[in-house]
Amino acid sequence: MDLRPIRWPDDAPRLQGFDASYSTSTIFVPEVVGMSVALRETGLAVPFRKTYAPETLGEAAAAAAFAVAAESTSGAFEGFATVQLQRWNRSAELSALFVAPGSRGRGLGRILLAAALHFARSERVRCMTLETQTSNVPAIRFYQRMGFRFCGIHTALYDPAAVAQEEVAVFFTYALDVP
Incomplete structure (x- = not known):
């Protein structure tokens, strides 16, 4: 496996054919009390499965300042x-981080995240942010292990006609300690 820059639009077919799906038997349910938010992990009777529209994966790469792929x-x-x-605020957004189902559990997510953080530091940004869904428990756990801190939710970000009702936007941030 090698890391290499994504070449847009040459890599569009591979990105559009990429399986970024996940499945989970738990979700996080936001509990809002006044101005406080907590995420409560809840078991599901039937596992939740999420797939992404192929065109959205290519859009992330096309709009990125940095795009890297792990190629077999x-x-x-x-x-x-x-x-x-x-x-405008000296930040970077991790707009996508996906590992194919057959390649998970081998440290590839850590390698890709390290490359993204290295890029962000080289650009002298002060923090990296990301958004994921309350249904993406595997990603939330991964980002927390990597040092990202929960910083909020957005209950109306997603179009209810396009996503499951269980999906609420969850935001995390990572301080880069760059002056």
Whole structure:
């Protein structure tokens, strides 16, 4: 496996064919009390499965300031990460980080995240932010292990005609300690 920059639009077919799905038997349910928010993990009777529309994966790479793929020896993408810069507040957004189901559990997510953080530091941004869904328990646990801190939710971000009702936007941030 090698990391290499994503070449847009040449890599569009591989990104559009990438399996970024996940499945979970628990979700986080936001509990809002006054001005406080907590996430309560809740078991599901039937596992929740999420798939992403192929065109959204390519859009993340096309709009990114940084896009890197983990490519297998056969040329298939095993994972990829993208970062968008927000110059107005010196932050970076981890706009995508996906590892193919067959490549999970081997440390590839850590490698891709390290590359994204390295890029962000080289751009002298002060923090990295990300957004995921309350249904994406595997990602939430991963980001917490990597040092990201929960910083809020957005209950109306997603179009209810396009996502499951269980999905609420959850935001995390990572301080980069760059002056």
